[in-house]
Amino acid sequence: MTLLEIRNITKRFGNFVAVDDINLDIKAGEFFTLLGPSGCGKTTLLRMIAGFDAPDSGEILLDGHNIIDVPPEKRPFHTVFQSYALFPHMTVADNIGFPLKMSGKSLEEINTRVASTLKEVELSQFADRYPHELSGGQKQRVAFARGLINKPRLLLLDEPLGALDEKLRENMQRELINLQAEAGVTFIYVTHAQNEALALSHRIAIMNQGRIEQIGEPSRIYNYPVNRFVADFIGKINMLDATVIKTSSSHLTLKVAGLGEVTVPARDGIKVNDRGVMAVRPEQIRMVAQTSEIADEFQFTGKIKDFFYIGDVTTYIIDLANSTRIEALLPNSLPGHAKLFEIGDPIIVSWQEQSAQFLLN
C-alpha cells in the first residue's frame, strides 16, 4: 500500500536546481533509502517531505491527500537529525516525552510511555541526564526514541549514523533494522554511504544532480545498475570501453578495447554501434595461475601489477594484454592467503557471461 507519493517535485535555490522533477512512491512499512553524493538533493527532498522547505512545484500526497500546505508540526512525520538536535536544556526523559507533550497527552500517560520507551532503548538509568552528559551512541538512541515514541506514520532520518565511529555504526545499523521492524514505522533514510544503504534498505533510490537515476532493491541496484553513474557509485566495478557490434534477443556482442569480442546478456534499447563500457564487478572475476584449467566463458591472460591486502580480502591490480587494466578481489579464506599471487605472476582472469554487462556512456 502506498503511503507517500511524491509528484513532480522541483526545488530551486537561485539558479541551482536542487531537486529536479522527482516522482517517488513510498510503501507503508518500507525502509526506503535516498542515496547519493553530497549535493545530489537528497537532504533537500527529505526537508520538503518533513515540511521545513516548500517545493517550487509539485505535490506530496499522504494517503492520497496533498500535504504541501501542511506545516511540519501538523504532519504525522518525525525527523532524526544528523546532529541529533536534542534539546540541550531538557533531560533525556523530557526530550523523549516532548512529542507526547506537544500532542496534548496527559502527564500520567507521558510518564508511563517515556518510562517504557527508556527501558526499550536501555537508557532508563540516564532518564535525568542532560544531552551533554551522554556519549554519541546514547544521544543517537535518545534521538531515535524521541522520533518514534509518538508513533509517526513516517520517520525521516538524515544521515543519522554519520557522526558515529565505525564499530558503533555497525551496531546501530543492526539496532535500526530491529527498531524499524518492531515499530512497524515507514523509514525514509538519507545517506551518502552506499554500504549503509545496501545493508539497511528494502529499496534504494540513487540520486544524482537532483534526479533519481535508479530505484530498486539493494541487490538489484548492485548487480544491474542502469548506467555508469550508478555502477560507479555503488561498490567497485571494472569498466572497459566497448562498442556494440551485434544484438540478439539474449545477447549483445561487444568489441571491447584490448579484449576483442565479448558477449554479455542483452538489455532493452541497445542498438548496434552504441558506445559505452563493459562492466564487471571485481569480486566476480576469477583468477588462476596460467598453468591451471578454468571453465568460464571468458578468459584472458595477464600479469599481477600490484595488490592491496585489507584483511578479509586482497585486491589485485592486473595488466591484461594491450595495457588494459582491471581489478579483481580474492577472499582470504585461509590465514596463508594474504598473498596468493606475487607481483609479476602470470595469471588467467575469467568471468561468466552473466557477470558482465553493457552500460551506455
Place this chain on the structure above:
Amino acid sequence: MRSHRTALWIASILVYAFLYIPLIIVVVFSFNDSKLNAEWVGFTFDWYKALFNNHEMLLAARNSLIIALSASSLATLLGTMAGLAIHRYKLKVLSILAFTPVAMPEILLGVSLLLFFLQVLNMTLGMLSIIIAHTTFCIGFVAIIVRARLQGMDESIFEAARDLGATPWQTFHQITLPLIRPAIVAGALMSFTLSIDDFVITFFTKGVGEPILPIQIYTMIKVAVTPEVNAISTLLMLLTLTLILIATRFDAHALHGKSK
C-alpha cells in the same frame, strides 16, 4: 623563560594597580574620620550616616533606580526581539543598525536625542526622556548578547521542535526562550549597570528639576570632593560590581551553550 614570566607578572600587577588603586582609595577614604581626603585619621561610618540624611542625594538615588529599572526592562524586551530578528533574517543592515548606538560616541547620541525630544517630539525633558534615551543605547548591548547566544546554537533544534509537533509559538516559549534566557538575564544586568551610572546622555536629556545620581555627584564635587561623595561612590561601586559578577556568571553559561 623565567625572566619572561617574571616580566609578565610585573606588567599584569602594574596594569591592575593602575585600574584599581583609584577605586580602592575612594573606598578607603569613605571610612576616613576626616573632612579632607589627605591622610588617614580613623575609622568612621559618619559619611554614610550623612549620606542617608541627605534628602537630595536619596531622591537622586531613587530617580536613578527608577530610570535604570525601566530602561533596562524596556531595553531587554526590545533588544531580545532585535537579537532574534537579526538572527532569523540574516540581514546585515539590521545588525549594523542595532549595534551602531553601542559604538556611537555618547556625546553625539546625547545631542541627537536632545534635539529629537525637543524639536521633533516637542516634549518636556524629565524622567521619561531619560528613560527613552537610556533604552536607546542599551538595546544594542542586549541584542548583541542574545544574538551571540543564538549563533552558537544548532539550528536544527528549532526545526526538531516544529517537527515533533510544536507550533511556532510553542517552539518559542518551550525551546528558544529557555535557551536564550541566560543571555537575556546577562543583557538586562548589563543594561542596568550602564544606565545607573550614565552621565553624558543623562546630562543632555534630563532637563531641569529631578536630581539624577551621577549628575548629583558631579554637582557635589564641583564644591569639593567630600567623603560623602566617596561614600555614595562606594555604594554605587558595590551595586555595579555585584551586578557585573552575576552578569558574567550568566554570560559564561550563555557562551558555553549550557543553560543549567
